[in-house]
Amino acid sequence: MSTPQIFNFEKNEVRTFLVNDEPYFVGKDVASVLGYSNTPKAIRDHVDEEDKTQNESFTVNGTALMLINESGLYSLILKSKLPNARKFKRWVTSEVLPTIRKTGSYTNVPQSFAQALRLAADLEEKNQLLEQQIAEYEPKISYLDMILSSTDTVATSQIAADYGMSAIALNKLLNELGVQHKVSGQWILYRKHMNQGYTKSHTSEIPKADGGVKVVMNTKWTQKGRVFIYNLLTAEGYYPQMDLLD
Structure with missing residues (x-):
């Protein structure tokens, strides 16, 4: 059984694993932090099949854990109604992912100078890809940030x-x-x-x-009503224009 790397967000444990050198999160941990009362349903409803995995390599007390990748993590963040969701997002992108990248990507020690060069190139490529993925989700989070940071009513x-x-x-x-x-x-x-x-x-x-x-x-x-409309419309396939920007 693989050993998780454990992080703590405001006294809430978030377990992570490396799956094929990519960071995965225990879905139940993430959903609980984000305030979902029914964590299996939240993962089932909001995380695409290609963004989650469950196998016997990652188990607790004989039960296989449902793991979600970064894309699945952001899906749960976007659907969360908790104002704390944006704080959790910043914590993941500023602390968790950089730590995983530093500690998890160096598990295979290069045996030659050529392997070291190849590893360095692979790490750079992965870092650029991760930054791109975060940047792609940032506009969506920023729209919620804009809503939650305001107390005004809007027409x-x-x-x-x-x-x-x-x-x-x-x-x-x-x-x-x-x-x-x-x-x-x-x-x-x-x-x-x-x-x-x-x-x-x-x-x-x-x-x-x-x-x-x-x-x-x-x-x-x-602003509470505005978040309600946001959650309702995104579930129906309608997105704010700033979420659609490249």
């Missing part, structure tokens, strides 16, 4: 612009997904989404030509 039109669509199109989509419906000309959350802290409403007065005023109710999304 539907602002959120819609993040996805390259109009407010009308986003409102219609949220209606189709069972989030809201129209009542007396205003979009209202369905009961199951009320009292979740997703929106805030306030009234404003608009002067009328006859000297009177028209009272209008305005509803805006909180």
Whole structure:
């Protein structure tokens, strides 16, 4: 049985293994840190088959561990609703991966100068590939960072612009997904989404030509609501434009 390299994130153990010289993480450890209550379901729902492996070489008490690679790790981070997810991401990319690269990649000691040169070239190639993978995921994480670092409420039109669509199109989509419906000309959350802290409403007065005023109710999304929309739309295949940038 292979021996794991163990890291600790805020007193939570995260076990890692090298599989064909590539870092893999124990899926249960990662999912637990990210707040998933049902860790097997989280891995099953959010991690692609090619990003996970399970075999008898990696077992605990006779049970084979489900391991996930870096791509699978980032998938769980992106789907996590915990604000701490971005802190965990930074910890992985700044501490865990560099340590694995330094300690795990030198398991085979070169026996000649030619082998040493080949090993150095391989390590450089792997490091460049890892940096590229991290860079590709960074925009997605940065979008969540932007949301979670703000306390302002935002209009539907602002959120819609993040996805390259109009407010009308986003409102219609949220209606189709069972989030809201129209009542007396205003979009209202369905009961199951009320009292979740997703929106805030306030009234404003608009002067009328006859000297009177028209009272209008305005509803805006909180940052919690914005994260809710993000998780909902990404599950349906809709992504913010900044996540699609190269």
